Amino acid sequence: MNTFQSEFSFPLAEQNQEGILLMNLGTPDAPTPEAVRPYLRDFLSDYRVVELPKIIWQPILHGIILPFRSKKSAHAYKKVWLKEGSPLSVFTQRQVDGLRERLPENVHLAYAMTYGNPSVHEALTMLKSKGVGRLLVVPLYPQYAGSSTGAALDKVWKELQLQRNQMSIRTVSRFFNHTGYIKSLAAQIRNYRAQHGTGEKLMFSYHGIPQRHHDLGDPYPLECHETARLVAMELGLKENEYIVSFQSRFGRDKWLEPSTQDLFTDLPRKQKITKLDVICPGFVSDCVETMEEIAIAGREQFHQAGGTQFQYIPCLNDNADWLDALADLVAENSGGWIHFPTV
Structure with missing residues (x-):
């Protein structure tokens, strides 16, 4: 049986603040086999990613895939690891920072990874501690796939099931033609x-x-x-x-x-x-x-x-045009939750 989480208690006037959660796939905490292995284990154990029965897939994953792929992947990560950390984490944090500059000050922002850190649980706990009760979730995958966007939203729904006082949720499942x-x-x-x-x-x-x-x-x-x-x-x-x-x-x-x-x-x-x-x-x-x-x-x-x-040609990363587009995407999907100042 699920155990509902303890909740933060706020006066009515401080409840239901607005929040934005950006989501991406995930990354190991370090470019080492020891750090890559648990990340790959979680990623490749998701039925959204590998649609095989556990009784068939898990022995292959733990006996063959993880011992060899962890070392190979760690070697690849080491080639591109930045001084500040994993490229994916670094650029996602910059996108959060750039989006924050383009949104009203009272909107709370966070990002989470489907696998690895920061986790969806950590991000939602932080947002709820700020009084967020209305949340827009934006998986940063322009084109929808069950193994990417679907897996990300699954994690959000799973956390929502454990909330005693559930948030209102809106999601952006794709923006391939935005x-x-x-x-x-x-x-x-x-x-x-x-x-x-x-x-x-x-x-x-x-x-x-x-x-x-x-x-x-x-x-x-x-x-x-x-x-x-x-x-x-x-x-x-x-x-x-x-x-x-x-x-x-x-x-x-x-x-x-x-x-x-x-x-x-x-x-x-x-x-x-x-x-x-x-x-x-x-x-x-x-x-x-x-x-x-x-x-x-x-x-x-x-x-x-x-x-x-x-x-x-590099990805959009923290390109100003992309951050403007991301702010527009949030405005279009917030459905009146977030009130932007009129020019």
Whole structure:
């Protein structure tokens, strides 16, 4: 039986303040196998991520995956770890700080990770201690997938079930076609190319999911393609000037195609595309999947296959245009909870 949490007691006038919770996937606390292992264990134990019965999957996870993948992942994290900590945590905190500057002073903000720290429980406990009773949850995944947005919101619902005095909750499940997000992405690409030159093709690389998830109803690849189409239209690109691909395959099941990693070899060898620009629109913050898998390993693979110019265009991170768009997204979804000053 669930045990309901002890609650903070506030006078009526101090209850039901407004809060915003930004959510992302998660990160280990340090770039070491010892820190990576519990993070991977929690991540890969989520049925939203790996849809296999526990009796089949858990022995494989603990006996094969974790002992080897923890070391490999720690090595990748070590390549991109920042002085302030994990890139994902650093950039997410900067987004919280930038959003705070764009919201009324009485709105409380926090961020949480689906796996790792800070946890959803910690973030919600902190917000409730401030008197927050009306909460807008924004998973920072523009395109919805059950294994990302769905898993994040599951954690919120689980915590809500344990609250004696439940918060009012609103959520943003996706924003793949939000005007501000599309325009900020287009501006990021345009500005980068203005400074560094333009490749022969622009690649939109998204994190992949198993093809089976889409076959069963997950809309993720449709939303990815629509984001790419809208950004390309904003940039005035023709269909042959960009390509959509999917990275980070895991396991032996069929995943979404085409594969980013396969294209890093095929583009220069088979299609004679030797100058490539890559952006990862499914991530709003740079992380190990963008900084190591694409900007480092992807660059090496592309050059080894005969490519001559590889340009990784950073994620939106704390770009001012993106933070403005994020504030607009909050305003549009707060449904009158948050009152912005009129200009």
